[in-house]
Amino acid sequence: MLSPESAATVRSTLPVVAEHLDTVTARFYDTMLGEHPELLDGLFNRGNQASGEQRAALAGAVAAFASALLAHPDERPDALLSRIAHKHVSLGVTEDRYTVVHKYLFGALAHVLADAATPAVVAAWDEVYWLMAGALIALEARLYAEAGLATGRDAWRPWTVTERREQTPDTVSLTLEPDGGAAPAPRPGQYVSVRVRMPDGVRQARQYTLTGWDGTSRRITVKRLRAGEGPAGEVSTLLHGTARPGSTLMVSAPAGDVVLPGGDHPLLLASAGIGCTPMVALLRGLAERGDTRPVLVLHADRAPRDHAHRDETAALVGALPGARSLTWYETGGGDRTGRMDLAGVDVPEGAEAFLCGPTPFMRGVRTRLLEAGVPARRIRYEVFGPDLWRAAD
Template identity: 75%
Template structure:
């Protein structure tokens, strides 16, 4: 709980600090990575650093956490903390790194706010930081323990056993353990990080949903991110162009807080583009159980040739007695190439749990349609590929 004195200071300074957060976080990352370049080697996504997405995501999470403390002093924003903790665990973030972050973050605050960074202001924001950091450290420790990765040792070697072209820009890689260690359990909808060494010697890690499994084997599906408004994806391009059977990849323990929940409630599984990958895993689990419940699978894409796992999705839906599939093909609508998903003529099951994955504009649009149709916000779950720049209304 935030102290009364600090709460008053945070309430008074939140507007000016929030307005300066982009500058604060940009200065923070610049100073920290200048002094600790090793953190960029496998820990931070340098593509997101270059675009500013990582800074904006950090700024948004700090502002959201502080706002939550003021609005609900006796509660923690568990959804926000869970999302961050799972991402940290997928990268092996350790407790000592929070001390490093604190040093450079508060240096950036002092530099940006100048004389406004009085001892009382710094003390209040320090309290916010350690409340957030403490909650994350505790949550991450539990996640590491559950994964058998105490101390943040999440990386294990996995061999590429099979490679399958899904679309011209999408490839599935079936992985098998590189050791005889127990294979960590996972929930459909979760992801793993894959760490590779790039041509310049720098290691980079990216998250990929587990799109299927077979015994001890696990499958990921990689979409090559071509250059456009942003540079080409470094890791996705490397994996798409070079990963072949026999290669060894370093893969983290599974993580992710958007996973298929147990129960008998109807399901809405909604995706666009490569967002189909966690949905395919959810369908595989349901098909293995011959789940009888109502399942409505909705997907938007540029066209059939660009729809990864199209045949597999249809087969899994056919294997479920209560499942139906609807697709939208065409350009435009969400700004990312997929056709707009219009739910106005869809008979949405009552009391359904909805799982969304796809580009942010797509998920914002679909979530708004679901809320307008009467689906409670608490029943709409979403997965973001990359830094979570949404935050609002989640």
């Protein structure tokens, strides 16, 4: 909870701070990474830095946290904190990083706001920062402990690729085995980070959903993103081109809070493109439970040949007595042609929805679900990369 004095200052300055946050975070990353280029080695994704997505996500998180403190002073924004903490855990973030971030973030804040950054303003926002950082440090420590890790420094370990299977021309699944010792068991829907050394010697990490697990083995699915669809994904492109049986990859402990729920209420799983991967994991978890609840699986893709895990999804749906599916392909060949349109789709009453895919796709589906009477709190989503879309409850 913010002190009354700081709350009043944050409330009065939030509009101007929010207006300049993108500039603040841009300077923050430029100065911090300029003085500490080693942080790009395995921690910060330079593709997200180049696109501006990382600074936009940081600015949005700070503004959202401050707004939540003002709107609900006796509550903690657990959903926001959980998503950030899980991403940090997947990268092995350690407590000392928060001190480094604080130094450069507040240096950037003072520079951008200039005379407006009075001691009272800086002190109030300092309180916001350490409330957020303290909550994240505590949550991350708990997540590391649950995974059997002492700190984030223990998050990474080598895994060997034992199988490579083509899903589509641009998508492969890789089965991995840990190099010695038991690995933390994942929850259906979680992801791991994979860290690789790029041709220029810099290590980079990217998150991938665990689409399968069996005993000690784990499976991830990697899509090569070609230039023109967006910035070419350097980690995914490298893995797609070079990972073969016998390859060694550095893999983190599983993380992620968009996981299979308990209960017997209906589920709706809506995905587009490679967003199918969390849905495959959720379906696999349901099948392992022998779950009989109603499950509606919706997927959109360009064409059948581009639909990763297509046959596997059909088999999992067929194994669940309460499940049914609908597919949309832009080229035809599915249940419906074109982009996903929920008109005429019977959304199960009391459903909890899970979304994954491009942000415009998720926005559209969420709007239709809200119109169909699904409460915002029962619509969950997963994003690949920085979270630039925080759906309001």
